[in-house]
Amino acid sequence: xxETVVLKDLDAYKIQEYQQNRYPLLFVDHIAExxxxxxxxxxxxxxxxxxxxxxxxxxxxxxxxxxxxxxxTQVFLMTFLTLPGNKGRKTAFVxxxxxxxxxxxxGDRLDIEADLESYRRGLAKGSAVGKVNGxxxxxxKFVIAIPDIMRKYRPASGAGGGVILNFxxxxxxxxxxxxxxxxx
Amino acid sequence: xxNKAFSLDSLELQKYQPNRYPFxxxxxxxxxxxxxxxxxxxxxxxxxxxxxxxxxxxPNMPGALQLEALAQMATVAIxxxxxxxxxxxxxxxxxxxxxxxxxxxxxxxLETEIVSSKRGLFQCKGIGRVNGEIACEAEMxxxxxxxxxxxxxxxxxx
Numbered sequence: 001x002x003e004t005v006v007l008k009d010l011d012a013y014k015i016q017e018y019q020q021n022r023y024p025l026l027f028v029d030h031i032a033e034x035x036x037x038x039x040x041x042x043x044x045x046x047x048x049x050x051x052x053x054x055x056x057x058x059x060x061x062x063x064x065x066x067x068x069x070x071x072x073t074q075v076f077l078m079t080f081l082t083l084p085g086n087k088g089r090k091t092a093f094v095x096x097x098x099x100x101x102x103x104x105x106x107g108d109r110l111d112i113e114a115d116l117e118s119y120r121r122g123l124a125k126g127s128a129v130g131k132v133n134g135x136x137x138x139x140x141k142f143v144i145a146i147p148d149i150m151r152k153y154r155p156a157s158g159a160g161g162g163v164i165l166n167f168x169x170x171x172x173x174x175x176x177x178x179x180x181x182x183x184x
Numbered sequence: 185x186x187n188k189a190f191s192l193d194s195l196e197l198q199k200y201q202p203n204r205y206p207f208x209x210x211x212x213x214x215x216x217x218x219x220x221x222x223x224x225x226x227x228x229x230x231x232x233x234x235x236x237x238x239x240x241x242x243p244n245m246p247g248a249l250q251l252e253a254l255a256q257m258a259t260v261a262i263x264x265x266x267x268x269x270x271x272x273x274x275x276x277x278x279x280x281x282x283x284x285x286x287x288x289x290x291x292x293x294l295e296t297e298i299v300s301s302k303r304g305l306f307q308c309k310g311i312g313r314v315n316g317e318i319a320c321e322a323e324m325x326x327x328x329x330x331x332x333x334x335x336x337x338x339x340x341x342x
Binding site: 011012013022023024025026027028029030043044045046047048049050051053054059060061105106107108109 | 194204206208209210212227228236241242243287288289290
């Protein structure tokens with residue numbers, strides 16, 4: 001018989017053990033409940049004392065869409081970073097589809113519920129919904145990767161050893177790719 | 185003088201509160217009766233400048249900032265009095281008692297009242313709560329120097 005693990009009441013400090021987002025890009029405050037491999041429920045408080053409000057916008061402070069998207073994402077991360085072996089791993093977006101329905105202002109609290117549809121080979125698919133005072137505010141569908149794990153499942157290329165494209169490497173990466181292509 | 189209660193959002197309250205980001209420590213004034221009282225709250229979130237450093241392994245709101253939040257709320261009660269909108273408010277003396285930590289993700293409810301106001305001196309009381317539990321209590325003496333100075337005795341030697 002398999003026992004369902006339920007994580008409850010994760011505070012700011014514990015959340016940061018599971019995921020690597022840090023101030024000023026940490027957009028979740030509390031996880032009320034997380035069932036690894038299934039779902040997570042949490043919230044983010046919005047306060048005027050956040051860096052984006054004075055700039056977005058000066059005469060009408062409201063939460064930028066990307067911050068809402070990131071808050072949804074960071075709760076979603078808790079659905080699969082809580083699985084054995086994933087704690088504290090870095091993640092990367094593969095695909096996001098988001099939708100915004102309501103203006104969120106300083107003083108609001110965004111309650112988020114995230115569901116994991118599937119998790120295989122370092123690739124997570126799922127969705128999250130955000131509400132303010134029970135009113136629908138935003139939602140998103142995600143495909144998110146844990147690159148460290150996903151790399152292990154990449155097929156080896158003819159060059160022997162598998163070339164991983166990394167555009168951040170700039171010229172060096174390009175040279176590596178060219179060599180690989182020439183060798184194959 | 186009318187003493188009607190009204191509410192102010194984070195933009196409107198900046199008309200009566202000169203502090204700005206990153207030192208504006210109130211988000212919403214739910215009820216203010218000019219010259220009498222002001223209630224409201226501040227939301228606490230990880231995305232604030234003081235949490236990563238106070239403290240890295242145990243984020244909680246610095247006591248000085250809790251006091252500041254209460255003082256800012258009391259200032260709204262003072263500056264909403266007609267004719268005082270543009271005045272400067274100074275703190276003269278505060279006594280605070282802290283009872284509970286205030287953490288990210290919580291809502292810090294602020295309740296302040298003006299106990300007495302004479303000659304530009306305002307004696308205020310404030311209580312900060314989290315989930316109905318008292319987090320801190322403060323007695324504050326605030327002044328509006330513009331008014332206060334007009335009551336000071338003149339110096340004899342000019």
